[in-house]
Amino acid sequence: LESILANLSAGVLVFDRRFVLRTVNEGALTILADDFSGLLGEAPENWPRQLALGEAIRGAFAEHESSEWQEQIELEHTDGLPQILLLRGTQLPAGSHGGYVVVFDDVTRLIAAQRSAAWGEVARRLAHEIKNPLTPIQLSAERLQMKLADRVSGSDAEMLSRSTQTIIRQVEAMKRMVNDFSDYARLPAPELTAVDLNALISEVLGLYETSRATIALKLAAKLPPVCGDATQLRQIIHNLLRNAEDAQESVDSPSIEIRTRLADNLAEMIVTDHGPGFPPEIMARVLEPYVTTKARGTGLGLAIVKKIVDEHQGRIRINNRQPAGGGVVSIALPLASLPTRGHRVSQLPTEA
Ligand SMILES: Nc1ncnc2c1ncn2[C@@H]1O[C@H](COP(=O)(O)OP(=O)(O)OP(=O)(O)O)[C@@H](O)[C@H]1O
Ligand SMILES: [Mg+2]
Structure with a gap:
């Protein structure tokens, strides 16, 4: 049993009849990034570190007396990001000393992937359903204006013209919004080539010469090319720079820093600004579509960045400068050619 528990990637916690924690497997330590020292031999209410987890477990057993239960909970991981756990609890039969077992998995990535897929689907459908009637609405408004303009006069004419103009303008705005939706949903698959990330950053920065913010570059010398789609990577840089500018709208001397470096066979680009940082309450969902704190934001900027990064097999991290x-x-992208390590050569991109 010990070796089964040790090799299980799921976390397992075993409690005795009095709810004292008796066994913790390796999986639990890894998922929770906690060595459980001081928690073994204690009941969950005496776990200073894993308070939320302990409460969830005690609460669930109390609620589902003597039956099995399954519950999803959100914890704050040690790195400050939310972590979603799927917990399953069972009460052991009283005959064999009794006790309680909790098995759990980290489903954070799974949930994020499901949400992202669901949003893509929603965006596609919305775009399709909304777009179709927009052109006829616009044309009808124009026709009304044309046909009736000569037949009415005075305040009626003015009202007619104002109303039809409003319809036309609002429909135009809706079309733009719908196009943004479908851009997100229908982001084409990247065309991967070897891209010089430093050169790309410098090129994009040319468009920010008139920016209010001073933009400092700290590019790594001899950064190997990444495997990417230059157009999509440009879009990432734009979206991040625009956010960094927006975040510093009320900062007196705004500044942005773009750094690149080589880290673990990935090329990393780090964009730092000196605004207030990401609002903690949206941190968990900031990469999802339509999460925005801006009056005129679509909340698609980072969702698009995330999607592009995912399709490049890269990774993205969002943080705030401390303190x-x-x-x-931070965006990390795979290199176009991995350092010579025989067995990985088969993963080289073919288009490079
Ligand atoms: N550099 C940043 N500093 C602080 N908060 C940020 C930063 N970048 C993004 N955010 C927060 O994340 C939210 C989502 O950003 P995202 O780019 O996805 O959408 P948006 O900027 O609001 O809208 P859009 O990109 O369509 O203009 C923003 O509304 C803002 O609250
Ligand atoms: Mg944005």
């Missing part, structure tokens, strides 16, 4: 504040977004 000064300011957003930090």
